Amino acid sequence: MRDASQPPPRQDGRVARALMLLSLQRGHYAPITVGRTRRSAYISALDEANAGDLRPLVRFFARLEEQALRAEMQAPLSPVAQGTGAVAIARAYASRLKAREIENHTVKRQKGTEFANAPHRYLTNLLNDLAGQVSEAFKDADPQARASVDAAAPQEEKATYWKGQLAHAAKLADFYANLAEGAWWVRLHLRMRGYLLRFITAVQKVGHGETGVLALTCYAEVLDVSSDSTTLLWRVFDPSNLPDSVTFVYTDDADARWAEVTETVDAALSVAIRQFAEDLP
Template sequence: MAYDRIRPFPNPDAFEFPELRALASVWQEKKDQLEDDGAYKEFIKKLQREWAIETGIIERLYTWDRGVTEVLIEQGIESSLISHRGGVSQQDAEHIQALINDHLGIVEGLFGYIKGEEPLTEYFIRGLQAQFTAHQDYTDAVTESGDLIRVALVKGEYKTLPNNPRRPDGVTHAYCPPELTKEEMENLVRFYREAEPIYSPEVKSAWLHHRFTQIHPFQDGNGRVARALASLVFLREGLFPLVVRESDRKEYIGSLEEADAGDLSNLVAFFARRQRDAILKALGLEQQVQQSKYADQIISSALELLKLRFTREKQKVFVVYEHADKLFAIVESKFKNIVATLDGQLRLLTPPHRQKYRARTNAASNTAAHRHYFQKQIVDTAKHFDYYANFDQHRSWVRITLATDQEFDYVVAFHGYGPGDSGILAASAFTYLKAPREDGGTEFVSLHPAATDLFQFNYIEPYDSTQKRFAEWLESSLAIALAEWKRLLQV
């Protein structure tokens, strides 16, 4: 397999993520209120710790379960915690702590580097690799005969020998030959600088990450440097470092392999989703901090100012509730059409002497008396996707029931995302069975999310864009729900 020279950026219109554009705009409106707040600083500190830990796990420099990572994020990078929780010797734990602290110093440095608005340079990239490998003196290499050997690691300098890995299928993957590395790195920096003012951050980040890994200019540390460069792109846009978790490995590696074949789209989409998740967490924090600030203003008797600001915010974010009503109507209409077709078919399939099989649908808008149904299922589904379901301002749902020998329900619900009235709403979908109880009632069992990802929408994204995304999400959700119904019929 021959090395393929790096290519410039694709067509700027090839990738569209209006959801991320809108969320980033919401965040830019809010972030100035938070930057000096202690809760936000703690949020950034924990995000930096997670980045520092996970970038080493992805490279297999150390490994443990997610619980250890969460303890270190909360309590700090301490060798005693690594040894106790990670099940390694104290000596190994101290070495791992040094590696993670090297990573931590880099991500902290990225936050500082962007303030100087310095252009990307080869010198800066070489410096990143030297920092990443400060406590790493050796790396593994494979001889021409296939033997694995340990060699001294050169830091901050481009490779002088090939570093082409052999895949499990026996095919050798060709990175840039050493004699072309300097030229290709110059091309990388030049292409990036030319494209920097034109492209969205998720495209720039994915392109820079992939093209850098395509070159693989160093003996070791290439993956860590690539994720640092990707993070730098987002930080320059006022966003957050790119955290790639161990649980992301399959999708991450697969997207990089697709980019090797010329398709960058899935890597861009993966980076966009990771950034979306970080923004949503930050916006949730903003609401908590803002509530505290409101309390301070009330105590200081600034009630009139608070009232005026609240009114302005309400006017601005109210449009998201209009969007929710329109999406609710789409689901209600679709479910009625499904039931109109399916109910008759199920009735014809009813075995003799059985209660009629049937399909039915019902719904509750935000003003309906029974809109409070399914709270537990919605909360459990929200926990699955790691967010807080807020019912204060909006809650509505639409349900399909498929009654055969058992009753199967599929529900799409709309509600607030995170605390407060942020102008961000979520749609969740789930399925469950109604099982008879001994006392004659029924209970919900076999609860499953009926979507692979959270659907959120906000007051900045145009409705046409939201509606297009939602239509795709709903089709996917419906397929998941019906597949679960079919599976349960076979049990």
């Protein structure tokens, strides 16, 4: 039995630890424990909290939480390869690195797709609006002038259209375009007097794999469609009149970048229309 002359065991410390662990769990933090070597510091901080000053206790718990998080990040590899030699360690680390690579790949792919969908919608609306205005402007010169717009995004069957054109635009902009799943493209056709201006703007993935970097590029070409066969006459853009490209990362705010995108696309389309019209017979 407990000696009646001894004070009863302290219950406030246990209650505080229970409440602390509950709060950490709700906040998705690492659980912490108070070891024997820290018990006196813990009791001192707890006494000050009971006296009305919570700051020492908060700082005490914050230090423990920091150490717990560091321990989680630097935890031994799991599962640990059998044996403790260099080869076993290398295999275990390779497994962890591969898992991390897969996780990063998935996150960047998902976030990149979510980001690209927004400017793609904007671009589709923009070119639809411009197409109507441009075709109407040319009606006096050619009553048959007409413009049309098409668009597609990855996961759609047409997403891989225009690979050659988009790869060419990326090359001029000095980056590698990852077109394995296609791109977020919008295409405008302007037909006049048996000739066709094809203008394509697209958001493309930059680099090999999932880098989380995207770029908007513009491409234009003129074709002879006066006969049954279609003949490419020339590409509009070259290093001398290359339109700007716009680079994004998936963490960007698409709305905040939209003015820059609009200015770039409008400037590129202006160059394409000017050259197309000047070279018409």
